[in-house]
Structure formats: C-alpha cells, structure tokens
Amino acid sequence: MTRYILKRLGISVIILLFVVFIIYVLMRCLPASYVENMALQLSQAPGAKPYEEWVRQLNAQYGLDVGIVQGYFIQLKNLVTLNFGDSWKFTVPVLEKFSEVIWVSVAMGAIALALELIIAIPLGILAATRQYSLTDYAVTTGALVGISLPTFFFATLLKLVFSVKLGWFDLYGLVGRNHLSLDPWGKFWDIAAHLVLPIITLVVVSVGSLMRYTRTNMLEVLNADYIRTARAKGLPERRVVYSHAFRNTLIPLVTLIGGSLPSLFAGALITETLFAIPGIGYTSYQAMIAGDIPFSMFYLTFLAALTLLGNLLSDIAYSLVDPRVRVGT
Amino acid sequence: MKKQPTQSLANLTARRFFRNRLAVFGLGILLFMFLFSFLGGAVSPYSQDQVFYRDEQQVKELAGVTRNESYRFAAENSSAFTTVVQALFARYLGKQDSFTHENKTYEIRLEGQNLYGLYTQGKLVGIAFLDILSPSGSFGFTYAALKAYCNSRPDFLYDGKTYALDPQGSIYSEDEEVGFISRLIIRGAQGQTELPQWFRPAVTEAITQGNTTFQGPDGQQLSLFYNAAGRLWSVRQVSLTRVWDSYASPSQKHLLGTDKNGMDMLTRLMYGGRVSLVIGFLVVLISSFLGVIFGGIAGYFGSYIDNLIMRLVDIFYCVPSTPLLIILGAVMDGMRIDPKLRMVGLMLILGFLGWPGIARLVRGQILSLREQEFMTAAEALGLKTSRRIFRHLLPNVIPQLIVNCTMSLGSTILTEATLSFLGLGVKFPFASWGNIINDAANAHVLTSYWFVWIPAGVCLVMSVLGFNFLGDGLRDAFDPKMRR
Numbered sequence: 001m002t003r004y005i006l007k008r009l010g011i012s013v014i015i016l017l018f019v020v021f022i023i024y025v026l027m028r029c030l031p032a033s034y035v036e037n038m039a040l041q042l043s044q045a046p047g048a049k050p051y052e053e054w055v056r057q058l059n060a061q062y063g064l065d066v067g068i069v070q071g072y073f074i075q076l077k078n079l080v081t082l083n084f085g086d087s088w089k090f091t092v093p094v095l096e097k098f099s100e101v102i103w104v105s106v107a108m109g110a111i112a113l114a115l116e117l118i119i120a121i122p123l124g125i126l127a128a129t130r131q132y133s134l135t136d137y138a139v140t141t142g143a144l145v146g147i148s149l150p151t152f153f154f155a156t157l158l159k160l161v162f163s164v165k166l167g168w169f170d171l172y173g174l175v176g177r178n179h180l181s182l183d184p185w186g187k188f189w190d191i192a193a194h195l196v197l198p199i200i201t202l203v204v205v206s207v208g209s210l211m212r213y214t215r216t217n218m219l220e221v222l223n224a225d226y227i228r229t230a231r232a233k234g235l236p237e238r239r240v241v242y243s244h245a246f247r248n249t250l251i252p253l254v255t256l257i258g259g260s261l262p263s264l265f266a267g268a269l270i271t272e273t274l275f276a277i278p279g280i281g282y283t284s285y286q287a288m289i290a291g292d293i294p295f296s297m298f299y300l301t302f303l304a305a306l307t308l309l310g311n312l313l314s315d316i317a318y319s320l321v322d323p324r325v326r327v328g329t
Numbered sequence: 330m331k332k333q334p335t336q337s338l339a340n341l342t343a344r345r346f347f348r349n350r351l352a353v354f355g356l357g358i359l360l361f362m363f364l365f366s367f368l369g370g371a372v373s374p375y376s377q378d379q380v381f382y383r384d385e386q387q388v389k390e391l392a393g394v395t396r397n398e399s400y401r402f403a404a405e406n407s408s409a410f411t412t413v414v415q416a417l418f419a420r421y422l423g424k425q426d427s428f429t430h431e432n433k434t435y436e437i438r439l440e441g442q443n444l445y446g447l448y449t450q451g452k453l454v455g456i457a458f459l460d461i462l463s464p465s466g467s468f469g470f471t472y473a474a475l476k477a478y479c480n481s482r483p484d485f486l487y488d489g490k491t492y493a494l495d496p497q498g499s500i501y502s503e504d505e506e507v508g509f510i511s512r513l514i515i516r517g518a519q520g521q522t523e524l525p526q527w528f529r530p531a532v533t534e535a536i537t538q539g540n541t542t543f544q545g546p547d548g549q550q551l552s553l554f555y556n557a558a559g560r561l562w563s564v565r566q567v568s569l570t571r572v573w574d575s576y577a578s579p580s581q582k583h584l585l586g587t588d589k590n591g592m593d594m595l596t597r598l599m600y601g602g603r604v605s606l607v608i609g610f611l612v613v614l615i616s617s618f619l620g621v622i623f624g625g626i627a628g629y630f631g632s633y634i635d636n637l638i639m640r641l642v643d644i645f646y647c648v649p650s651t652p653l654l655i656i657l658g659a660v661m662d663g664m665r666i667d668p669k670l671r672m673v674g675l676m677l678i679l680g681f682l683g684w685p686g687i688a689r690l691v692r693g694q695i696l697s698l699r700e701q702e703f704m705t706a707a708e709a710l711g712l713k714t715s716r717r718i719f720r721h722l723l724p725n726v727i728p729q730l731i732v733n734c735t736m737s738l739g740s741t742i743l744t745e746a747t748l749s750f751l752g753l754g755v756k757f758p759f760a761s762w763g764n765i766i767n768d769a770a771n772a773h774v775l776t777s778y779w780f781v782w783i784p785a786g787v788c789l790v791m792s793v794l795g796f797n798f799l800g801d802g803l804r805d806a807f808d809p810k811m812r813r
Contacts, residue, residue: 148739
C-alpha cells in the first residue's frame, strides 16, 4: 500500500512539474505590459528608482529576464522553497494573502458539501429504490435542472428575491456595514447571514450531479446478484435496501467525497465573485483580472496540485473501502 | 401469439428514445430554441445592433419671475436725494403729504397709481414706484414713461419725441419697441443671464392673463409654474431631445422591451441564442475531433503510445480551466482584441480545453471493444487496419460519444455564458445570453428591469436543460440492457 501511494505520489509530482511548465509558459506569453505598468507605477512614487531600474528589478524578481526554460527552473526553485513572491495587486506576500482568505472559502465549501450530502444521498437512494416512479422522475428532473442552472443566473435571481424584494440579506460582501460595532456573537451571525445566499447557490448548483451519481450507483448495486440473493433468502425489503445495498453504494460515494475534499481549498471562483465574498476564489479573480502574475501563478499551481491530490485521495479511499480492490501489494 | 416483426438496432433505439418523455421534452425545447435563434433572427424586423431612439422632454429652467412689492426710487441728481431723504420718503409715502429734513420741507405727491413724486420748493427731486421700466433709462424718461403708464395714458412726450404706450406696458417709438414697464421682476436662471427682447412682454402677458403656457416667437413651448410659498413664477422651456430608447418596457413594438443601448431585446435574444448555440457546437466539434483522434490512437495502439498520450491527458486534465479562461479573457481585454476575433479565440480555447475528457472516454471504450470477439474476427478476416478502426471500432464508440457530446454541449454553453457574464467572453456589439444577463450586475437593472435579464436566463436554462434531458434520454436509449 505504502509503495503504491509513493508511486502515485511520484507520478503526481511529475505531472505537476509539467502542469507548472504549461502555466509558466502561458504566463510568459502574456503581454509584458503588466510588468511595465507596474514599474511605471512604482517609479512614480516619491523618491523611487527610475523606471528602467524597476523594469529590470521586476523582470529579475519574477525570472522574466531569462529564457523560458531557465526561467522555469528558477520558478521551480521558488516553488520548492515556497517562495511565491509578493502579490502585485494586494502588495503583500502571496502566502500571507492566501492564509488570510482561504478559511472563508473552506468554511463555505465544507458547509455546502455537508448540505449536499445530506440532501443528495437520501434523495438519490429514494429515487433508485422506486425507479420510474413519480418520485424518481421528480428527483431526476430536479437534479438535471440543478445541473443546468447557470451559477450567475441563479445567484442573481436569489439576490432579486431575497436581497431586493424581501430585504433579508445584503447583496454583497461577507460583513455588514455595522460589523465592527457588534459583539462577538453578533459578528458571527452577521457573517453567517452573509454566507446564506452563496451557500444556497453552491448547494443547488452542485447537488444535482451528486444526486444522479448516488442514484446510478444505487441502481447498479440493486441489480447485483447478492441483492437478489438477499431478497431470495426472504429478507425484508427495508433490510435489503438500507443494510445490504446502501453499504455497497457507499463505496463510490466515499471515493467521490475523498476526491473532492482537496477541492474545498480551491474556493468557489464564480460564486464568491458574484457575492463578493473575500475567499480564495474572489481574491484570485481580482488578482487575475488585474494581471497579478505572482498570485495567479500561485493559484493555478495550487489548483493543479489540489486536483492531483484529489485523484490520489480518491484512489486511496477506493482501495481502502472496497475489499475487492487490492493494489500494489 | 402475434409474431413480432424484427427490428433494426436503430429502430429499437429510436423507440426506446421516444418512449422517454423527458428526452422528448428536451428535444422539443432544443427544436424550439433552434427555431427561435436561427429562424427568429431572420424573421425579426430588427437587426441585432439596431438602436432605437425616443424623444425625451427636457425641461430647462429659463427664468424666475417675482412681483415687485417694494418701492424703488430714482432721483434727478443724487446729491439732493440723499439716503436719509430716501428713507424718509419711503417711510412717509402714502401716509403723509410732507416731512421736514435739515430745514427743508419735502412734499410727497401721488402722481399716478403706485407712483409718488418728492418735491422740495416745488421742484421734483425723486420718485418712488412699483412698476419697473426696462431697460432702465434716464431719470427724465423713466419719470415720463411711468407717469403715463400709471395714469393709463396711451402716449407721452419726452425730449421732444412722442412715445406710444400700450396697456401691457410696451413703449414704442415710431412702431419700434424701445422699452417695457411691468410690475414683474424677471431674472434669468443660472446660466441664462441674457434674456431675449420678446421674453419680458410674453411672460408678463401670460402672467396677467393667468395662462400657464405660452409660446415664444420661434414656436418654443414655455410653461409657467407658480410657487405660492415663494411668490415666484418659474419659466421653463420644454424641448424634445432624441435619446437612446434604453430600458423601454415591453410593448407592441418591442415585445421584450429594449436594453441599455436602446436595442430590441427580443432580437438580441435571438442573435444571442445563435452565438451561444454555434459556439457550443463548434467547441464540442473541436474537442471531440481532437479527443477521438488522440483517444483512438491511444486505445488502439496501446503500449508506450497509449502511455504517452494518457500522461498528456493527465497533464491537461490538471490545468485549471476556469482561471485560465479568466486570465486569457483579461489579457484579450488588455490587448483590445476585435470582438469577432475574440469569439473565434474563445471557441478555440474552449475546444482545446475539452479534449482530454473525450480522449479518456474514447480510449476506455476502445480498450474494452478491442478485446471482443468481433474485433478478433475482423483481424482474422485480414481487414486493413484503417478499415478495422473506422468501420468496426469507431461505430461502436459513437453512441457513448454522442451522449457525452450532448451533455458537454450544455456545459460548454454554460461556460461561455459565465465568461460572457463576467465580461470576458463574447463582447458587445455581439449578443450572447451571458452578456445580456451581465446587465443585471447593475443593481438598478436587477431591480427595475426584469425584462432585460430574466428572458435571457430562461433561454439559457432551457437550452442547457434541453441538452441534458436529450443526453440522458440518449444514454438510456443506446443502452440495450435498458428494457422499458
């Protein structure tokens, strides 16, 4: 098992090296005007160095004054030493900004994921056990509608109904106007109220695929031979479904959830941007729009690493949960 | 027992498909959307960037008018008519016939309605009046004119000339208007310091006759508004200005109103549908082309080629697509790329980002099909490699591919809409459902003009839903194990 994990880890690292190379080449191909703009701004500060010197320094700082291949290795060195440089947009070290905003995203993602599981698993199982019934149709249709909803349109509708018409929540932001004057509990509730709409958006938009996944897997399990055996031996239907079938449905589910844990750290780029929630997604959006190369570079690399980690985790979870799978022993 | 006619595979598939109500519903939605977008654009009387105008009444404040309620004074020569004398004059006028100041006796005489003269030793030193002569003239002229006006005489003599006076207060010299007497004080509004000659008589006439509107000599529509608290009339000019007919409510002419730029919403919705659907199709076409080729090669040849391609797929799978698209969109913004070129760029990028998924699917399918008996048979028959791939292998991959493509059409349209919504995808003047909804980012539009963004959102959701229903139905229909 350890050998298997190590081998997968090694492959992941190699893939990551290539992904970083692609991202780096893309960043290098972007028009250089960002650095020049930056240098122009910096050189206009009182008592600053002249423009040319800033250009040279910035180019050197981000390894832009060398060839792409050499620059890539410099970038790799920085990556290994976790030196991501300073964000241009936020003018603080990238990692500092990251650690400041990441937890909002994680909290939001975790709550949304928990809600999705609570909603999707029972409904998916219900739909599968009553295949082709009205319930099944309702669940399937609901799931497809959820998948088909564009995040931005749904969020805008929610804003119209709950923020504008009913006035229950604010349109944007994580904290209200009077946040600083509230006591600790008040602050907590203030933030919680601001997270309601984003979390609803996240849940509605992504609960559908989880529901369908549960349903499909449950159907597969229900068609398996051992379920027929369980029925043949006269077990009550409840026991067949909730004891025998459900446990086996959990295998793909655990795999899926294990694989999606790292993506909690990726933030919800679109949703956070729509609601101006200062999480990693919105922060990165601002950085990317502003052409903040250090932060964008970091975020893209981080996302790639998360995807790889997710794949690895789901494979490990699969081999741990499913007794039929034995790898690398 | 009735004999069942044998049916071809395609026939069975079609039957299974049409028995699925959701799938047929999805197909119906899509048909409607295609007709709406492609035929609708041709049928619509407007083009997608035709701007409509409306005439808007613009009210310009021209002048404020008050009625003079306090006496004004004029003097023959100011040395005799000192401020103290003036003050005493003002104090006693209308109440006393005379007063004494510095050993001089002053006599106040009523010279006409609201016109007093101040005499000392039988000589006129000053006058007090309510009606105002404009433009102001010499003392002698003012006195003569006011005296005539306040006594309602039709003419007066001054400096050897005869002036005619009409009841409204206009003074004529040889049929030419030289002055005007009125109780009203007219002050030009801000930025309107010089009032034309005709203005005073016209306003006075309107006010004395109690009219609320009147016309200028060039046919301008002017209106009077009386502010009772300030005892002030304001004169406003109402002029028509042509402006973009933006955010017009739905009407017979514009069934869904107009957008920010005064363009017909329904027409833009149709053209937006074209853009969204065409981009969706081309993107899926590009990615499935690349995906089938790479996946096919990897699956069929196996060994190190398979390994190489699949690692490539792994790498591309890890490149985060949404952030990448946002960065590229921002860069294209920065480079001010032509909107048309931009659309092509967007398609190519989206198409290129989609191929790893399809390559994986095709490879997996081919790997399992390759081991089946019919492929061994094809090999044993000595068929050419190309024939084995294209006639025997690929047709069996196609059902899965179609399902996948249908589903990814929906998600591609969503991605494009999201980018356009963020202002990083399809740009004005081209319409796309996403950039139409973008208007709702403005809170005012969000709350007041539902017809600008809700229809586009509904079209978007319906189309994506249509593709998903269709894909789902096709998946079930292609699966021979499904018995329904």
